[in-house]
Amino acid sequence: MTRWREAAIPLALAAAVLAVPLVVKNPYHLNVAILVLVWTTLGAAWNIVGGYAGQLSLGHAAFFGIGAYSLALTAHYWGWSPWAGMAMAVAVSVPLAAAIGAITFRLRGPYFVLGTLALAEVLRLVVLAWRDLTYGAAGIMVPEIFPGLSRAPYYYFIALAAIAAVGTTWWMERSGFGYYLTAIREDQETAESIGVNAAWYKNLALMISAAFTALTGAFYASHLMFIEPDIVLSEPVSVQMAVVAIIGGRGTVLGPLVGALLLVLASEIFRAQFQQAHLLIYGLLLMLTILFMPGGVLGEIQHRLRLRAAPRPVIGTTFSSSHESSGQREVG
Amino acid sequence: MEFLAQLPQNLVSGLLLGGMYALIGAGLALVFGVMDIVNMAHGAFIMVGMYTTFVLCTRLRLDPYLGLLVTAPLLFGVGMLLHRLLIERVAHASHMNQILLTLGLSVALVNLVQLIFTANYQQIRTSYSDAVIRLGSITMNVPYVISFALATGITLGLYYWLMHSEFGRALRATAQDPMAAQLMGVNVRRVQSVAFGLGMALAGAAGALLTPVYYLYPTVGANFGLKSFTMVVLGGMGSVVGAALGGVTLALAESVGQMLVGHELKDAIGFVVFLLVLLFKPAGLFGGQRA
Numbered sequence: 001m002t003r004w005r006e007a008a009i010p011l012a013l014a015a016a017v018l019a020v021p022l023v024v025k026n027p028y029h030l031n032v033a034i035l036v037l038v039w040t041t042l043g044a045a046w047n048i049v050g051g052y053a054g055q056l057s058l059g060h061a062a063f064f065g066i067g068a069y070s071l072a073l074t075a076h077y078w079g080w081s082p083w084a085g086m087a088m089a090v091a092v093s094v095p096l097a098a099a100i101g102a103i104t105f106r107l108r109g110p111y112f113v114l115g116t117l118a119l120a121e122v123l124r125l126v127v128l129a130w131r132d133l134t135y136g137a138a139g140i141m142v143p144e145i146f147p148g149l150s151r152a153p154y155y156y157f158i159a160l161a162a163i164a165a166v167g168t169t170w171w172m173e174r175s176g177f178g179y180y181l182t183a184i185r186e187d188q189e190t191a192e193s194i195g196v197n198a199a200w201y202k203n204l205a206l207m208i209s210a211a212f213t214a215l216t217g218a219f220y221a222s223h224l225m226f227i228e229p230d231i232v233l234s235e236p237v238s239v240q241m242a243v244v245a246i247i248g249g250r251g252t253v254l255g256p257l258v259g260a261l262l263l264v265l266a267s268e269i270f271r272a273q274f275q276q277a278h279l280l281i282y283g284l285l286l287m288l289t290i291l292f293m294p295g296g297v298l299g300e301i302q303h304r305l306r307l308r309a310a311p312r313p314v315i316g317t318t319f320s321s322s323h324e325s326s327g328q329r330e331v332g
Numbered sequence: 333m334e335f336l337a338q339l340p341q342n343l344v345s346g347l348l349l350g351g352m353y354a355l356i357g358a359g360l361a362l363v364f365g366v367m368d369i370v371n372m373a374h375g376a377f378i379m380v381g382m383y384t385t386f387v388l389c390t391r392l393r394l395d396p397y398l399g400l401l402v403t404a405p406l407l408f409g410v411g412m413l414l415h416r417l418l419i420e421r422v423a424h425a426s427h428m429n430q431i432l433l434t435l436g437l438s439v440a441l442v443n444l445v446q447l448i449f450t451a452n453y454q455q456i457r458t459s460y461s462d463a464v465i466r467l468g469s470i471t472m473n474v475p476y477v478i479s480f481a482l483a484t485g486i487t488l489g490l491y492y493w494l495m496h497s498e499f500g501r502a503l504r505a506t507a508q509d510p511m512a513a514q515l516m517g518v519n520v521r522r523v524q525s526v527a528f529g530l531g532m533a534l535a536g537a538a539g540a541l542l543t544p545v546y547y548l549y550p551t552v553g554a555n556f557g558l559k560s561f562t563m564v565v566l567g568g569m570g571s572v573v574g575a576a577l578g579g580v581t582l583a584l585a586e587s588v589g590q591m592l593v594g595h596e597l598k599d600a601i602g603f604v605v606f607l608l609v610l611l612f613k614p615a616g617l618f619g620g621q622r623a
Contacts, residue, residue: 110431
């Protein structure tokens, strides 16, 4: 198979995603499509760390929120254009990821998960308390990146971001980087013993993931035109990112898209019934997924196909096979 | 000077809250420390305990402290059922899948309660809600004092029971080595169900005791959930007594710390302590003896 044929399906899919506003004119439907792509991008970003590298982060709201506040604060205090604010969001998120990685990657298993959760919570509380800078719980207005009535430019922007994020994982699956991350996920000690610099690759994965998350955070803030800590920095944001990727399929390229489609559409359908409790569906689907198909929708499909086809080395989901090295106390 | 003047009051408040934190920590220690199940729903269980007590108070006009006698056994039963239906299926799976399953359970419980009771803040009032005891310059809310006394009693009773009953021995044996315990004739599956049920009952009891002194809202458990891991880690894994002491320590650290960093950052203290302990003193402050 030539490289071009290998790339044909992804390119066709990308073109189809970009063509949506030509067909969908209804503003409500377009907004739902924007939400699907916001969560696809976030799920894909989370997937790099949580899926491929197997580091279950529940603190990604930190990057999302930092992205949103970067745009909001630079516009509010310095009059920056939202585009410059967006660049700032990405620029700030990478060192933040390095700092968070330096702390949390020293923890293993459940302690890593709780550590990421704790750090993001601390950040939320600080933003909430630092009212002189952030206006705290009162929130802050955010300028639009595309002034005007049409939502189509927003759609094109987030579609490109989603394609970039999903494309990054597509490229990762075909690169040494992706194999290193998978090796770290499956057995970090063995990976290190054959010369994989686990600390560096995990940090690199987190920085890439954080950059996409912060970009989406800045976009989302501008799309919403208003943010406050509980919208962009709270635990449910982190949980939703993880759940999108997990239900679609951890460590699969298109898993986040499938997960985002399922979850966003389900919450829209049940919006009238559940109102503010729309995360009920996330909780229930997460439980069902873990109990009956821990690899997620695409992980399960891949698993079934692989049982039929001749075995071929794929960076895939081994989440159904249980015992990972998460023994008693693996700290430091 | 002002700091020193306020210190005694804050220490007493911290100690009173610490009684309830001890109960919360002990409950998670049973499930996470002893049974090695990473339970992300502990905070949600506390919240369920609070709302159960709230319903008993407002609908049946039951005193919140009498409600404890209903809430705790009820949550014990629900906990055993949850163990059989859900937790048991991932008990031998990776920690990650345990985390995700219990996280899903937590999200589902929080949103279910939000659906039923809305996200509004609620509160229960009793005839003694505003009563205070004065000791010199220190004032203590009567409900706080009752909650503290009951929480301490339950925690000590639990400890005594674990150390001196046949079931306590079976539970400690199962925690040390489930296989060996099974070979010695312990019904390991039953012990694990009971331990999980007990963990949920303790969370429910803590919730019941918090109801007279706290506001209720569906996400009230979120902070308690993460904090309860702090208590267990402070106490050294696998020690119920350690976690209880960890709870008291955390409550004291919070009430003294908030004098320095302000009320709004009070909750951050527990999370920072959590990270510091994990990074620099992973064996906890109170040794690692299992009990």
